[in-house]
C-alpha cells in the first residue's frame with residue numbers, strides 16, 4: 465500500500481504540472497486489495513501528501529476516522545462497482561477539455577491518429593449536481609461502454625488499469641483539444657474519413 469500511495473502522489477503531481485488538475489479541483493483514486501484509496505476533499509494535487517489519501521471500503525465507507533474523502537467519492541465507488549477491470553480513476557476540470565463539457569459537446573471528431581487509436585469518442589453525460597447520486601449513477605452507466613466521460617458543465621472522468629495510464633490518456637485528450645482549438649484559427653482541422661479511422665482502429669490489435 466505504501467508504494468501505491470507514492471505512485472498516487474507522483475502521478476497527482478504530474479497531473480497538476482501538466483495543467484490537468486488546476487487548484488484544488490478534481491480528485492484521484494485507486495482500487496487495491498478490496499479497498500479504495502481516494503484524495504481527500506479540497507486538496508491540491510501537487511501538495512498532496514500520504515495523509516491526504518483516504519482509505520474507503522468498496523461501498524465508500526471511510527475506514528480512517530476523522531478523514532474527509534473527496535466529495536465525488538460516490539462517482540469513484542460506482543465506477544469501480546460497474547467495471548472490475550478499472551483500478552484507477554482521475555476526475556479533472558482541465559480547462560480546454562472542460563470547454564467541450566461546458567458547450568455540452570462530446571468529443572467525437574477524428575483528425576489525430578493517436579487520439580483515434582486510443583478513443584472512439586469521449587461521450588457526454590448530462591448535467592447533474594456535482595457530488596450527487598444522479599451524477600455518479602449516470603457516469604457509472606456511461607462506463608458500461610466507455611472508460612471516460614465528459615460531465616456537462618463540469619469536467620471529465622477517466623478510468624484505467626493504473627493511475628499512470630489515466631494520466632497518459634488524459635494528456636492525449638488535452639493534446640487533442642488544444643490542437644483542435646489551434647487548428648480552428650488555421651481554418652479548422654481536416655477530418656479523417658471513415659476508412660482512415662477504421663485503418664487506425666485496426667492498429668489497436
Ligand SMILES: [Zn+2]
Pocket residue numbers: 490536555556557594618619
Ligand atoms: Zn468535479
